[in-house]
Amino acid sequence: MKKVGTLNRRELLKRGGVVGGVLALSPLLQEVAMAAPTMASAPAGGDGLRIGKRIYESIGVRPMINARGTFTIISGSLMLPEVRDAIDAAARHYVHLDELADAVGTRLAELTGAEFGLVSSGCSAGLTHATAACVAGGNPDLHVRIPDLAGFQKTEVIIPRHSRNVYEAAVSAVGVRVVEVNTRAELEAAIGPQTAMVYVMAGPRVDDSELHTRAIADITEPRGVPLLVDAAAEILTIPNVHLRNGATLVAYSGGKAIRGPQSAGLVLGREDLVRAAWVHSAPHHGFARGFKVGKEEAIGMLMAVEMWVRRDHDAEWAQWTSWLEHIASRVEKVRGVTTRIVQPTGLSNRTPSLRVLWNEKELRLSGSTAVSALDAGEPRIACSSTSSDGLTGVSITPYMMMPGDERTVANELYKLLKNPPPQPETPTLPPAVDLTGRWEVQIEYLASSSTHVFELTQQGNEVTGTHQGEFVSRTLSGTISDRQVRFRSNYPESNGDALSFTFTGTAGGQAMAGALDMGEYLAAKWSAKRRG
Structure with a gap:
């Protein structure tokens, strides 16, 4: 397995990309996008849901080639065939879920080297269960009161400023008060009897800061304060890089690089806290009853980890790179188009990517318009816009593509760049009113x-x-x-x-x-x- 660093998923999130992108299209592309089938407008064919290759089309939903990455809004990743087989086999029997959680947790420990493991309904739910474990410790008298923490001793979670993010809602959902710190001195001063844990999001902002994981652990460990690392989009390192750096718990998304069920996640770490996290999760009653994990997701996630330790990651990398080289060789035939394969430096969304760049004025096409046109096309292709050195373009991420997708992406992008859609002039007119x-x-x-x-x-x-x-x-x-x-x-x-x-x-x-x-x-x- 390759040694790699970290990259924050927040920095990969492209706001205003495919979702809502129609508002930024030219009138011509708006017509194309509006004409494309959608859940609201496309007919379901009259027969309802039909099993097969066109299952989504049968209810009016357009599937896509994923050249963008493991974004939840475009359904993350595709489960491995072995995961699908495990889910099908698991669905054919009844089991006791407490017994299943114990067995799965033990096997996850054997595979990952952590003390124990938990399958959650996504990384976000894992963060919530881990927080509850640090707040209530598996105590049912406390559990049934969450998120009302009146009378609790552990009521605060410390988050360094570099780790404030939209995903921390999973932590505050337990009812804790968030305390923000920015320096070692502030962290030391903030820790007290009321501190349930410290939360950080893995990534370069953590690694390059004064409050990196090891530095935080050096402060929290002597005080008995757990440290939770959110590594949702990262690859699964074995032995685990975050636990070795002093983290108490680490949470992952199951439906990203690991290619387990999209609705599953992992919590790994100190056994007593991971077991307590299970107490605070479904099917047990209380605030987290809605975060249910079925036997199918539990077995599917376990199989994804089993496959992670068997997969030839170097061979996968070579295949992804060959796909990007194929796309690059095709689109470079368009005059003025340049390409560059970018190698990652971190653990998060770890994959090579291809930047396809051109002069917007010369081609009369922006990267964002190209992204929207590919999304509105047939076949539908999801990718991201990018820019560099005054050039516009698109970024292709290969690790959620399937064999053969590289030829489709290359051909469709070549056709778009060779013959960009006409862009009508939209001159700015003098304002008719003063809005002051x-x-x-x-x-x-x-x-x-x-x-x-x-x-x-x-x-x-x-x-x-x-x-x-x-x-x-x-x-x-x-x-x-x-x-x-x-x-x-x-x-x-x-x-x-x-x-x-x-x-x-x-x-x-x-x-x-x-x-x-x-x-x-x-x-x-x-x-x-x-x-x-």
Whole structure:
């Protein structure tokens, strides 16, 4: 197995990629995307679900070639054939789930070198169970009170600033108070009788900081404070790099590099805490009853780990590289297109990747438009946009592709680059109104509504200001052309949350209205009235 470092999945997440990308397409590509079958618009054929190669098409869903990576929104990875066989065999018998958890945990320990293991319903659930174990220690009197921690001794989780991220919601769901620290001195001062654990997200931000895993462990171990590492998108290192660096517990996604069930995850580490994490998970009652792991996922995840230690990782790497070389040799035939194979330096989403780059003005095609066109095409291809040295382009990730996909990706990308779709000119017009001032904004969600506030300043076509939401204010920026407006606000991830709103619509002197793209939270309608 190759020795590798770490890469944070937060830094790989491309917001505004395939999801919601239609808003950024040209009118022509919007027509293509709108014409493509979707769950809402495509007919199911009248016969309902049909088992076979076109199972998704039978209900109007378009499958895709995954040249983007193990993103949950595009269903992660494909289970290995051995995992599918194990799941099928497991589904044919009844077992007692406590007995199964004990046997699976023992076998995971043998395979990974950890003291014990747990299969959870995804890495996020594993983080929740691990937090509960550190808070309540398997005590059912405490368990049934979670997330109300009134009267508990362990009520706080310390998170270094470098590890604040959207996934920490799985930790705070237990009811703990998050304490943020930024230095060794702050960490030492924050630890007390109320400290349940310290949580970090694996990646270069941790490795390159003053509070790297070993440094944190040197402080927490003498004080008896557990250290939980979130390694969701990483490969499974054996012996485990995080446990060797002093972590008490480490959690993985099962449906990414390990290629187990998408709805499964792993928690490895100190036996008493991992066993306590099982006590705080389903099928036991209480707050985590919804995080149920069936016998099928448990056996499927175990088989994925069994296969991990048998797989020829060097041969897989060579195959991925050969696919990228094939794609590169094909698209480089287009004048002005250059390619570069990039080798990773970390453990997370560990795979080579291919950057395909070109001059946007010369080809009259941007990387983001190319990504959207490939997603709207047939066959449907998922990849990511990229840029480098003033060039635009796309990035191809091979490790979730299947044999033969490299030829399809090469051919479709070549055709797109050789004959880019026409891009109609959209000149910016002088603004018809001045939006400067305070606006009361009404947002209509799927099943509720909310009132927000814009404070806007307009200079020519540029609009800046603030967007006050339910609890926090965030910076807003955008443009107006004639009466067409486009505003974007971002609630940064640095505090553990991330919200990205894009407002588009039409403005008058006293009112505005249009569509709201909320990224992973889908869409809504908005309207605004001038106030004051």
